Amino acid sequence: MAATAPVGAGSGRELANPPTDGISNLRFSNHSDHLLVSSWDRKVRLYDASANSLKGQFVHGGPVLDCCFHDDASGFSGSADNTVRRYDFSTRKEDILGRHEAPVRCVEYSYAAGFALSSVEGRVAMEFFDLSEAGQAKKYAFKCHRKSEAGRDTVYPVNAIAFHPIYGTFATGGCDGYVNVWDGNNKKRLYQYSKYPTSIAALSFSRDGRLLAVASSYTFEEGEKPHEPDAVFVRSVNEAEVKPKPKVYAAPP
Secondary structure, rough: OOEOOOOOOOOEEEEOOOOOOOEEEEEOOOOEEEEEEEEEOEEEEEEOOOEEEEEEEEEEOOEEEEEEEEEEEEEEEEEOEEEEEEEEOOOEEEEEEEEOOOOOOOOOOOEOOOOEEEEOOEEEEEEEOOOOOOHHOEEEEEEOOOOEOEEEEEEEEEEEEEOOOOOOOOEEEOOOOOOEEEEOOOOEEEEEEOOOOOOOOEEOOEEEEEEEEEOOOOOOOEEEEEEEEOEEEEEEEEHHHHHOOOOOOOOOO
């Protein structure tokens, strides 16, 4: 049975100066605890997550739909203004790398062996690039981020997946406000963190897996309605929450 964070354990440290509209994505650098956050408020923000400080921000002509680091000194973003931009964080300069005929929404896979897919139907699927019969036999899907009350199931969209860089386990975030950690190889849930104020829009582990950034940001799955403010939380990760547990085999008769 998966462990669950105790009530009142907290959601982690909330970053100051958060986005003022929906958070589309967030990414940790592979070289430091710098965190890049894109938002529908047309801005890309660069934070030092450990120091809880905003180091800089850049403005697009439309909602920013994705962002990523190139290295610790530069990064990229894609926007509904149809552009891809490159940023130099030290000089605050930016370049438009490309103009497209439609909004730019980036996609990437998690690791060389395969990738994970999440859906609005409360499911996660693991796919593998190996097309051999043995490779394809590893594929599987499972239900998650669901609630059953009085015989009725409520299904929540799964908005975010982030792989742990050390153990290869992964976290999912859904519109139920929960973050779950999964052991994909053993097909088990390892941990569930305390509920966040609203939908989980994005997740990212730091380069050493020591920190997990969580975007708590309503994703309008229920249409326009009053909701909690958009926020970014950074929480410390304990090894017990993300390390796969060894399989237990029954003793021979």
